[in-house]
Amino acid sequence: xxxxxxxxxxxxxxxxxxxxxxxxxxxxxxxxxxxxxxxxxxxxxxxxxxxxxxxxxxxxxxxxxxxxxxxxxxxxxxxxxxxxxxxxxxxxxxxxxxxxxxxxxxxxxxxxxxxxxxxxxxxxxxxxxxxxxxxxxxxxxxxxxxxxxxxxxxxxxxxxxxxxxxxxxxxxxxxxxxxxxxxxxxxxxxxxxxxxxxxxxxxxxxxxxxxxxxxxxxxxxxxxxxx
Amino acid sequence: xxxxxxxxxxxxxxxxxxxxxxxxxxxxxxxxxxxxxxxxx
Numbered sequence: 536x537x538x539x540x541x542x543x544x545x546x547x548x549x550x551x552x553x554x555x556x557x558x559x560x561x562x563x564x565x566x567x568x569x570x571x572x573x574x575x576x577x578x579x580x581x582x583x584x585x586x587x588x589x590x591x592x593x594x595x596x597x598x599x600x601x602x603x604x605x606x607x608x609x610x611x612x613x614x615x616x617x618x619x620x621x622x623x624x625x626x627x628x629x630x631x632x633x634x635x636x637x638x639x640x641x642x643x644x645x646x647x648x649x650x651x652x653x654x655x656x657x658x659x660x661x662x663x664x665x666x667x668x669x670x671x672x673x674x675x676x677x678x679x680x681x682x683x684x685x686x687x688x689x690x691x692x693x694x695x696x697x698x699x700x701x702x703x704x705x706x707x708x709x710x711x712x713x714x715x716x717x718x719x720x721x722x723x724x725x726x727x728x729x730x731x732x733x734x735x736x737x738x739x740x741x742x743x744x745x746x747x748x749x750x751x752x753x754x755x756x757x758x759x760x761x762x
Numbered sequence: 763x764x765x766x767x768x769x770x771x772x773x774x775x776x777x778x779x780x781x782x783x784x785x786x787x788x789x790x791x792x793x794x795x796x797x798x799x800x801x802x803x
Contacts, residue, residue, distance in 0.1 A: 555773075559773075568765075569765055570765060570766050570769050571766070571768050573769055574768070574769055574772040574773075577772060577773060577776050578772070581776070617783075620779060620780065620783045623779050624775075624776050624779050624780075627772075627775045627776075627779065628772040628775060631768050631771050631772040632768065632772060634768060635765045635768050730780070734784070737787060738787060741787065741790060741791055741794065744794050744798075745790075748794055748797045748798055748801065751801050752797070752801065755801065
């Protein structure tokens with residue numbers, strides 16, 4: 536287990552360095568936007584990673600509601616937390632990219648607004664888990680996660696079905712991305728996926744440890760009895 | 763501001779966000795370890 540973690544950490548470090556080199560130096564410069572378009576190589580993979588983590592949160596929450604096992608509950612918590620980190624990256628890099636290209640930092644466009652709503656849903660999920668002391672908290676959080684996940688397809692497909700300020704998909708059906716740029720994009724996504732996996736692994740083990748300590752503390756106070 | 767500055771700002775912001783989160787995790791681990799030490803005593 537420890538060896539697997541070390542290998543993953545090394546692979547992630549190497550992949551992130553290579554992806555950074557590819558994004559900043561090797562990728563071709565876009566004709567109209569120039570170098571600022573390279574933000575794309577961090578903005579888009581961060582969004583995809585956040586969507587994936589929120590999807591894992593949804594699946595783990597459904598499992599928890601069915602089976603009531605602590606591992607699903609921990610996985611739901613961890614994926615939401617790391618997903619919020621990646622979604623924060625999306626919400627920060629987006630306006631930094633928009634300012635030189637659109638001339639504005641933010642607009643209440645459908646995709647941007649829905650992404651902000653998605654972030655707020657998962658921040659409220661984490662707040663609920665952090666501050667509620669009820670024994671029903673994991674169940675309530677799981678229900679919130681199931682409903683919150685409804686926003687993921689809305690964010691993803693908003694640029695397909697509505698006219699928005701946000702650009703249309705550049706890869707897949709109808710995409711016109713240069714193959715060299717698509718390669719750099721996928722390398723960066725692979726690097727971010729490895730980073731997300733590494734962080735989730737660490738956070739999962741930390742949460743298991745935390746719960747064990749809390750159980751031991753509860754047991755200790757029971758054994759000591761009232762003073 | 764030159765457009766290259768926006769590029770650097772975005773990359774620095776990304777790593778700052780990940781760095782802050784990793785620092786929070788390290789501090790959390792430290793707190794749990796201290797609790798474990800206390801329990802062992």
